Amino acid sequence: MRINTWFISSFLISTVVVIPILTVFSSFFEDTSNYFEILRETFFLEYVFNSLLLLFGVLFLTFFLGVGSAYIVSFYEFPGANFFKWALILSFAVPPYIYAYSLFAFFENYGTAYTILKYLFGDGNYNQHIPKFSGMFGLILSISFSLFAYVYILARSSFLYQSQNLIELGKNLGFSKFKCFYSIILPAARPAIVAGLSLVAMETLAEFGAVDFFSVNTLTTGIYNAWIAFDDLAFANRISFFLLLFIFILFLTENLSRKKARYHLESKGGFKKKEKNKLRGSKAFFAFSFCFALFFLSFLFPLTQMLYWTVKFPENLFDLNIMDLLINTLYLVSLSSLVLIIFALISNYGNRVSKQKILNVMSTLSISGYAIPGVILAIAFITFVAWFDENIIKALGFLSIKKIFIGSVLGLVIVYFIRFYSLAFNGIKSGYEKMNISVDESAYLLGYSKTKTFLNIHVPYLRNSLLFVIILVSLEIVRELPITLILRPFNFETFATTAYISASEDLLEAAAVPSLCLIIIASFFILLTSKYILREGSE
Amino acid sequence: MNNFFEINNTTFRISGSDKVKNVSFSIEQEGDIVCLLGPSGIGKTTILRSIAGLEKISEGQITLKGKTLSSTDTHIDPEHRKIALSFQENSLFPHYTVEKNIRLSSRDNTRGKININEIIKILNLENILNHYPHQISAGEAQRASLARSLNSNPDLLLLDEPLSNVDQSFKEEIQVKLKQILKKLKITTIIVTHDSYEAFYLGDKCGVILDKELKQFDDPYNVYHFPNSEKVVKFLNRGVLIPAKVTSPKSLENDDLGVITGNFVNPVPIGTDVKLLVQPEDLQHDDKSNLKFDIIDKKFRGTSFIYTLKTNTNNLLPVFVHSHHVHQHDINDKFGIRKPIHIEHIVCF
Secondary structure (H helix, E strand, O other), rough: OOOHHOOOOHHHHHHHHHHHHHHHHHHOOOOOOHHHHHHHHHHHHHHHHHHHHHHHHHHHHHHHHHHHHHHHHHHHHHHEEEEEEEEHHHHHHHHHHHHHHHHHHHHHHOOOOHHHHHHOOOOOOOOOOOOOOHHHHHHHHHHHHHHHHHHHHHHHHHHHHHOHHHHHHHHHHHHHHHHHHHHHHHHOHHHHHHHHHHHHHHHHOOOOOHHHHHHOOOOHHHHOOOOOOOOOOOHHHHHHHHHHHHHHHOOOOOOOOHOOOOOOOOOOOOOOOOOOOEOOOOHHHOOOOOOOHHHHHHHHHHHHHHHHHHOHHHHHHHHHHHHHHHHHHHHHHHHHHHHHHHHHHHHHHHHHHHHOHHHHHHHHHHHHHHHHHHHHHHHHHHHHHHHHHHHHOOOOOOOOHHHOOOOHHHHHHHHHHHHHHHHHHHHHHHHOOOHHHHHHHHHHOOOOOOHHHHHHHHHHHOHHHHHHHHHHHHHHHHHOOHHHHHHOOOOOOOHHHHHHHHHOOOHHHHHHHHHHHHHHHHHHHHHHHHHHOOOOOOO | OOOOOEEEEEEEEEEEEEEEEEEEEEOOOOOOOOEOOOOOOHHHHHHHHHHOOOOOOOEEEEEEEEEEEEEEEEEHHHHHHOEEEEOOOOOOOOOOHHHHHOOOOOOOOOOOOOOOOHHHHHHHHHHHHOOOOHHHHHHHHHHHEEEEEHHHOOOOEEEEEOOOOHHHHHHHHHHHHHHHHHOOOOOEEEEOOOOHHHHHHHHHHHEEEEOOOEEEOOOHHHHHHHOOOOHHHHHHHHEEEEEEEEOOOOEEEEEEEEEEEEEEEOOOOOEEEEEEEEEEEEEEEEOOOOEEEEHHHHEEEOOOOOOEEEEOOOOOOEEEOOOOOOOOOOOOOEEEEOOOOOEEEEOOO
């Protein structure tokens, strides 16, 4: 094995990320409290049933919304198609918990819907006719409208790269448009759609804010209760592990069902750019209506609701120190994304030049951090720091280090790092995968050292990927809730935590201002990245 | 006197398995060109990559200007070797223009022997200097890569199928210019190719790699006319082996062709049964000859026709005829061979 600076750097970075993940797995070797006994005899089946219902409900809806919208904007030309192409990803700016606040507030008794009806038609007993979107149904809607863009983006990019030849072949064989869709287009996009759905599944099972707001008892609740009420970290970790295992088995089954089928053509020569069908009349109206409804429901609706409250209760605007929240949010975003980008870049380059299998294994393990719920990661981090402090630091006679890592910006940045390392690592990796290894070899043969190759050849080449990753990570951190909530320093608030705290105190109107700010910042990041997310160029 | 470059008993490996074993050859003088010939996948590229330092060797030694570059316990990193390798596939830096790619060499052009503008002109790259690699053809990318390698002013230049993607119409011109540049600048070069004509034209020496071994390393003329094994004959595909019996120190006899005279390249005892190499230019066409065989195939090669004849004992013989020959023959016609048959170099196994 060839050990060099790059290998060591890459190994150390992966190790740091792997520690909390191993802590989760190590829960199987620890004693647990009697919480499991209590849970088994009371709500366990309800938790499991609710989690499954939530998962499949969200998967179904995101599949329908994501694939449907991606199909329409990729294959058809209609008024507004170019606008919806990028506008639909703005739904990312609204985290599920903010969507939940909007949904609940709009339809609640004497809520916004009531106010609108009263304004339009005068006094009346509207409350009994207004549907109530709370509980499981509200939760499924909130998460689906917030996350469908994962499926939309990946399905769309897969549709874009489908060769016109395949579609023409279908027509040539006499297939109807519907048959073309389900027997040619959809199967070819299957891996991309499944990838999108797997991201949705992981986010759904890790969702904390919306689940908490609608008081739906899922396994996430079980995790939280195990920690808060029973101080039983090991059991919390075990539930989390089973959640991950469940997702893994689900998608492994899907993968095995593909057998040896391939979903892409390697031949470049066979690719023919797709021609979009121009829709007219009622068909164009339907396509426009579907996309507009989706854009409205996923983005405009929560945005307007928050805006409405902000205007209606302007005192909330002045009660908050928005500048402090903005500085705190941007401070966390810039620090964390800088750390993530630097380390993910070093680690990727280390993997590339060292070509050691151990690094591949470590990387695979380390990127699974994204699949572990934020709550669990935060708890696992606290557990590890406490153990390390107790057994190593104090045993060596040093002062406690707990305060340095728990309830500090440093601790937050470390856990963000673990949680979002996969995003940064994979984002850069996909940039690297487009770069043939002979590029590196050519640089060495021109007399470039490894460091010079990294700085002069790789970094400029990866410029766009790096920018994309920085913005993507920033977007995630702006929206992140549970880790920030658990690990933030005393009196250190972000837009996300302020919105959550107000909402959990039943002050939804007060949650509007920070929610609105969060949506605006996140939208800004999305608009910056839309060029890369929706690229149709030659890459 | 030390050789300029030397490979001694070296085994080249890739991904843990031996590709080419026990290779030895040397380049005596600076500026010489060696061409390595062999079928695809035989390990030619592995040899170049190992010489460049991109792969380690498991046995043997590679030295350049008296300095050991690779051995069982030495491995100098590629960036410290002053060896340039021009890859077969496009290895230009995708985010730089062709011009920046070419001028990106990290090494000093202290010897001052490279005039890159001249090379750009010779390789016909002037019109694509501002293009990015994805905007140019595979052949242009190969030429740009070649220019970049030349500009790095290497002690040893390695070219992996340098003209495989270049248009046929342009290939010969580039071959001539490439040879002129390399000779003018005295750049010692090892070229890997599967095109024997390219190797025979460019190389001062040629090596033939077959069955994980360097089967023959010699002057191009000798490789062509005096192949040292049946496998080299089959690889070059420029002749057939027919059975014959040695009848005297200067003759042998074949059932179909009768007595054949000539000079044996290697002496063979009288009475020995051998396989005689017959190349297309060894037999002369003669319409008036009584020795006639059926034509079973006819290949037009521009300046010549190659007729394939079937003998009475079912051997196939290739015969070269100038395409301006007074009349053409068709398949199934009878084709006369001039007698007596004399082959200048008799090669037999």
